[in-house]
Amino acid sequence: MKLKRRMKVGSNIFTGTMADIVFLLLVFFMATTLFKEDGGLRVRFPQAHPDVMSELGKQFLTVNVWIKQVEPGNDDSELVARIGDYDMPLEQVAEQLSRLSNKFWREQNKKLDIVVLNVDTRVPMESMVDLFNSMRYEELYSIQFNAEELTN
Amino acid sequence: MRIRNRPRASGAIPDASMSDIAFLLLIFFLVTTTFEVQKGISYKLPKKADEETEEVVIDETNRLVMTIKQWGAHEYVALIDQAPPEGPLQRARAGEDVSLRDTTLQNGIRTLAAERAEAVSVVEDRLLNNLEVAKGLPSGTFSNLENAIQAENLVPLVRPGILREHMGAVTPLDASVVFGDVAFGDTLVLSDARQGEIASAVRESELVVILKFFPDCDYEGMVHALDILRMNGVSRTGITIQERLGGGA
Numbered sequence: 001m002k003l004k005r006r007m008k009v010g011s012n013i014f015t016g017t018m019a020d021i022v023f024l025l026l027v028f029f030m031a032t033t034l035f036k037e038d039g040g041l042r043v044r045f046p047q048a049h050p051d052v053m054s055e056l057g058k059q060f061l062t063v064n065v066w067i068k069q070v071e072p073g074n075d076d077s078e079l080v081a082r083i084g085d086y087d088m089p090l091e092q093v094a095e096q097l098s099r100l101s102n103k104f105w106r107e108q109n110k111k112l113d114i115v116v117l118n119v120d121t122r123v124p125m126e127s128m129v130d131l132f133n134s135m136r137y138e139e140l141y142s143i144q145f146n147a148e149e150l151t152n
Numbered sequence: 153m154r155i156r157n158r159p160r161a162s163g164a165i166p167d168a169s170m171s172d173i174a175f176l177l178l179i180f181f182l183v184t185t186t187f188e189v190q191k192g193i194s195y196k197l198p199k200k201a202d203e204e205t206e207e208v209v210i211d212e213t214n215r216l217v218m219t220i221k222q223w224g225a226h227e228y229v230a231l232i233d234q235a236p237p238e239g240p241l242q243r244a245r246a247g248e249d250v251s252l253r254d255t256t257l258q259n260g261i262r263t264l265a266a267e268r269a270e271a272v273s274v275v276e277d278r279l280l281n282n283l284e285v286a287k288g289l290p291s292g293t294f295s296n297l298e299n300a301i302q303a304e305n306l307v308p309l310v311r312p313g314i315l316r317e318h319m320g321a322v323t324p325l326d327a328s329v330v331f332g333d334v335a336f337g338d339t340l341v342l343s344d345a346r347q348g349e350i351a352s353a354v355r356e357s358e359l360v361v362i363l364k365f366f367p368d369c370d371y372e373g374m375v376h377a378l379d380i381l382r383m384n385g386v387s388r389t390g391i392t393i394q395e396r397l398g399g400g401a
Contacts, residue, residue: 016163046375051314052382053191075368116190121372125365128374129393136200145375146192 043068044121048147056144060113063100065093067131068120079127090127094134101140114142193378198390210360212236214268216261219364219394220377221249228252228373233364239264252376258384262318265357265385269336272326272355279340279353286351297330306342306350313337313354315385326355337385354387362390 043066056062063083067090071077079090088096101112115135119128135143199205217234229249235241240260250257276297283300284293294300301308308330315337316323323335331340334355341352363377374391381389 012162012164014163015165019165046372048191048193048375048379049383050191052193052379054194056190056192114194116192119371121370121375123371124367125369125371125374126367126393128371129365129391132197132391136197139200141197141199143195143197144190144192145195145378146190147375147379149191150379 043118045118045146045148046121047150048145050149053147053149054144056114056116061104061110062114062116062144063097063112064116064118065097066118067093067123069123072120073122075124079123090131091134093131094138094140097135097140098138101138112140114144115140116144116146118146193375193382195378195389214358215360215362216241216264217362217364218377219366220252220369220373221366222369222373223249223251226372228369228376230257230377235260236264236359239267252373252380258380261361261381261386262315262384265359266315266319266322266324266336268358269324269326269385270356270358272328272331272334275334275340275353275355276328276330279342279351282353283342283351301330301342304344304350306344309341309343310334311339311341311352313339313385314383318384356387357385358388359386360388360390361386362392364392364394366394 066082067079069077070080081088081090081093083093083096083100086096097112097115104110104112132143135141212234213236215234216232216236219231219233221229221231223229229251231249232241240263241257280294280297280300281291283304283306284291287304294303297308300306310331310333312335316335319336323337325333325335328334334340336355336357339352339354341349343349361381363374363381365374378389381387
């Protein structure tokens, strides 16, 4: 009697060409990728001289504020600010900071030390001075003007 | 007869060491990565005006008032409104705008600032106060700096500032018992062997520069102006807006 060999089912997946496929895909994506620009507020930092710049110590409690014009470059454009994930008109920034400061004090018994301003370089000074005045009114006095190091 | 098994070629890539490689790379990047530290210019706003606040009048001899105007993209000019009498920058008052990059303007500001450098004793008092705040001690715990250094076992040192580079031999020096010669712009530091730097104070200038910006001047101009002032030894500044000319709203 002729015995018929039973077909064996292999449990291995053939991976010999996997590396080729992976490299092919890698090359394809490397060649075609365009990096997505940051969708948030586009802020250009003003430059400052490295010798006079101070590093923000880790021991301070800070809040970052981002400010830009709705239409950058247009002096009549409205200003929008962002604290955390929330956008708001510039007029509300000082009040929001004051609320945050009170919240830190209530929940963590810590004071808000420094407000870090990341402002688009084209924002007019008139609005910035208004912001400084409203911050003084809310008794927030310490500011750090975020800046990049000057490259010569 | 013994039949020998023929070795079968396998199509699998050995991936047993892949996790080793991945961990090796992970550790490499963990060790070598440095996070970008936020840098910038610190600024303290004046206390808000109320009944308790005393109005501070800055003496005319310590006051420099400049109007900052924008002159195209990234270019800012200053107009000297008021300079301390009998000093540099008098001629600049003729109503001419000078670029903020102008070396005569910067040298003039630096000379004015250097002439009004604080006495070392004033800086030491501030350092003592900073030390008491840092240690959480009530004000007046230590009678003087020498006592504080002895009691807390601190190491005093002087960190040279950039003004020494800019001014060279003409940098104003003042002698201190604890720190030796202290130049204008230097930082006095007290450190602890265990905790490192505890308190510091900079030898500043008593010159106050008031910057009046044109309302439509860019924010970049303010950072630029503050940067130039600090590089030339001015740490006391006021920021305000030039009133719009010709009335209106």
